[in-house]
Amino acid sequence: MNRHTHRLSRVIHEKPFCICQAASVLSIFHNDIIAYVLNLSIVLGQFSVIFNLAYFKNFGYNEIIFKFFMLKELPKIYNPKDVEDSIYKKWEESGFFNPDNLDTKKDAKNYCISMPPPNVTGVLHMGHSAMLAIEDILTRHHRMKGDRTLWLPGTDHAAIATQTKVEKILKEEGINRHELGREKFLERVKKFAQESHDTIEGQIKKMGSSCDWSREAYTLDETRTKAVRSVFKMMYDDGLIYRGDRVVNWCPRCHSTLADDEVEYKEQKTKLYWIKYGPFVLATTRPETKLGDTAVAVHPSDKRYKDMIGKKYNIPGVLGDFEITVVGDRSVDSEFGSGAIKVTPAHSMVDSEIAERHNLPARKIINEDGKMMDNCGKYAGMTTKEARKEIVKDMEKMNLIDRVDEKYDNKLSICYRCDTPIEPLPSLQWFIDVNKKIPSRDNKTIKELSVEAVKSGVFGREKINIYPERFEKNYFHWMNDLKDWCISRQILFGHQIPVWYKDKEDITSVLFLRHGQTDWNVKSIMQGRKETDINETGRKQSEEKIDIVKEFNPDIIISSPLRRTLDSAKIVANDEFKVVTDERIIERSYGEIEGLHVSEIQKKFPEAESFTREGGGTPYLIKAPGVETYRQVFDRIEDFLKDIAKKYKGKRVVVMSHTDPLDMSEAIIEGLPWKDAIGSWHDNGRIAKFLIKNEKDELVCGKDFNNSQNIYVGIDKPKGKRWVQDTDTLDTWFSSGLWTFSTLASSPEQIKIENGKLVIDSDDFRNFHPTNVLETGYDILFFWIARMIIMTTYAIEDIPFQDVYLHGLVLDEKGKKMSKSKGNTIDPLEMIEKYGTDATRLSLVIGSTPGNDTKLSEEKIAGYRNFTNKLWNISRFIIGSRELKEEKLDDKNLTLADKWILGKMKNLIEDIDKDIEEYKFSQAGEKLREFTWNDFADWYLETSKFEENKQEKDIILVMILKDLLKLWHPFIPFVTEEIWGQMNNGDLLMIEKWPDNSFYKDIEGSSDNEFEKVIDIISAIRNARAENKIEPAKKVEAIIYAGKNLDLIKSQKILIKSLKTGIENLEIKKSGKIPEQAIKIVENGAEIYLIGAIDKEKEKKRTMKEIENLEKYIKGIENKLKNKVFAERAPKAVVKTEKDNLKNSEEKLKELKNI
């Protein structure tokens, strides 16, 4: 190519018209060749070729002119929008995000960061951007340093958050999740998660993140699932995971448990009720929980109540008297309120702990919907809020309220996802025991392991460092207070708990269902054995049960022989299951009442007996002429159930029947007298298990699922039929706790359990784990970082990362949290669009310190946009006016300014390296900015316009620019890469080697440089001109009496004259006569006189002020030096510098006064 270029350029030079004519006549030139010739012609200044080519090839002149400027110069203003996407594409296509493709040395260090996986719930915010910017800086820096560098990206399924989001979307569409059914709903969630993931991935790329997409992970993918299940199994086998019926934080809206730290508190004013409570008066904010009280607790040493401890009292309540025990418990504060508290073990965390200590019974009164349960009489079915209102009303009537504090400060616990008030209630859940000693881990608890990892180090690793260090204290605090971690969630989206249940062999499971509605039902007409058909609604009701039946997977469906039940049974069977009939589950016989409206019964048969439940509702017919009694129904149902328990031993049966028989089956299931079960049937399907005891042949209802089931915990579904997986899912932090190591496996096969320890059998794991640094916001220190340490130290007996770097939160300009509802969000994408990614990154990195919140404003981003443009123009100047050559520098021809900038550069490289290593990104950024703008652009670049050693200047300018681009690259990857490309450097800047400062070190005289003095002198002259209002355009004459700096100043004559000092004639002498009518400046021992155009008054004022300042300063030093103790005790170096300062100042003062 070179040879051709050479020849072509000669032809263009010598015979330009030949080229043009060849082009016109033969038309053989390919467009590419035209462009090439054009380019060459421009460089050679052969404009005739350009214009002729344009003519012959029908290029418009505009296009030619455009091309001309494009080729010769870069655009005046850097436009990030035009280049960022294509640069990212170039990086990505290069493959160098993947460490396997990097040309690293064999003994290169490994460096790895796991990206904190953003939730797949929506879009990127500034917090993510800050995280990505910082991690990208670290990644790019290490990559350029030659490390085998991996930044591993991924996303988090964020169970509750994602499900909540999809529910919201569905709600807007008017769909209910329960209508949709489990499978279809999950499909929707997955679709949403996928879309959301794609959006987020695009946004991560927009930020310029150089992460390795080929290794991307998802907390819910196959490989991560294997890890989750393996660790669950290990923990279960080690007895760390247990299932317990305990009071948990329950969100009635999410219908799920929450971990302790997922509960948030909201300040609110509430009423505090002082209620009369037998012999006590005590305060409560929740009077409705009185229905669940079983005790009163007082402090054991409280004199007022001491004698009452252990006694039982009858307390009057809205549903009649009830009995409580008085217990003494240290948790009670006798100073607060009346010093006595009511204990509701089922609906308060603290109370349940008290109850546990004193073995108190619990009475559950609030259900999973946050509503009062059936045992609450007339309050049943009300929400807690409604019930509170009613109960308070009733208590007032009964004179049970002593007084009410109207505006009591209270903190309401709410769900961190949906702000719904939390309802503590007892529930069967899975927990991780944090205080159990693990024999295979040196008998340590996971708590102890996690504390040790940060305190002193574990498994032969150094301690984990948290930056800023103060968060280590918070960490220990939290870890020491940690309670058992509830890991099961009642939501659909997430890792289903890897536990399978199977009924024991002699168990029969029965699913009870009621037929669909008929018209008679709607009209409240007594409907017994008379054949009627289900209506449209009835059909739908049955169709909704298809999924339930399918999941239950029955061996047979037994239906009452009536048409309405049989039809319903056929619908739910959905052609998949066999349907048979059985006379014993037929509806009650209503005899003469059949076909009557409910209200007509009493009229026609006054002797009829009916029964109404407490709290009201429809009366139930007990006895009437010719009507089958409940007792009779009970008996035939019991007979039926005994029969199928025998006949279908170990099988599953669906029973399709009617209200009254189902009520009786409820009585049998619950072991209640028949009367108590009347009206108890809720038409939502109910599963019961029956066991025939061999010796007595008794029908036993299996309410206790645990004893009736086999349990299996493992990775995969166990072999054999009938195993049903736990429908609960795991807390999302369980899977994210495994993030650092689970992401280093590329397939499920690489994850194994060996000797009670998790093994990741992959090169990535061996190379990159523990990861080097975990970088994230301090707000998830406990949520996530602590859990990663817990899970990793336990599962693989190692630490997840060596360092933790915590950044602050990104707040708005007023210091408020950004939130959509407040409308104060700054959208990163919008800022990128407007100011470019680089500017956005800088605004997040510079001016923020680790662990401290940062205020961000659009102006700040615009400010850094100005900087990227400045860098662009610096480069534009060098590229456009200098020969881009890399040659050896001849030290002999270097000016003072050259050596000065080279010395500065040497220090800069050292500083930046160190700052990044120490996570001082802001400091590094500021130093770079300072050097680039002030030293390099404002001073050095200016000298290059006037100093005459062009050869050396070219070399230095290009060299420094290149190294500067490298230093800047981790911070502002796009603009640096673009400039790098414009300089015709072959490879990507991204993989260039990090600058080596040994070159700069070798330049003699680059340190201890006196150029600063020249800067001072020039600034002083400019200052004097400005102060004296000398117009910039006006030239002045100047004389400098340089004294001992004669040589220095003489050598810098050209700069002193040229750098915006407006000096026409400059005379430099050692000393001389003071000129008339001149401004006098004293700087660095030199006297400078500007002749002509003086405002005497102003000049005098200026001098006086300077003298004044100086005298003050001198006096200060003198006092200090006079002090004997100072001279004695201060280090010699300090004393010496003070003495030097004094001497210099005194000299200057003398000169100033000498006018």
Next chain:
RNA sequence: GGGUCUGUAGCUCAGCUGGUUAGAGCGCUACGUUGACAUCGUAGAGGUCAGCAGUUCGAAUCUGCUCAGACCCACCA
């Protein structure tokens, strides 16, 4: 109640283990478009380092207290 942090120029913040005439950016004021850049240049004004006391030859920096603010944890019966 327990804990952590912050208070430095009008604004946003640097200032590490005590030694600077206390810095930067933005903003402000004045002047300026000579070919890299007005997304720019030159120059300037602006601070009792929250307050008080102590340690020290010397404190923005270390200690104690006070005031103001932020956040985290626990509890609020």
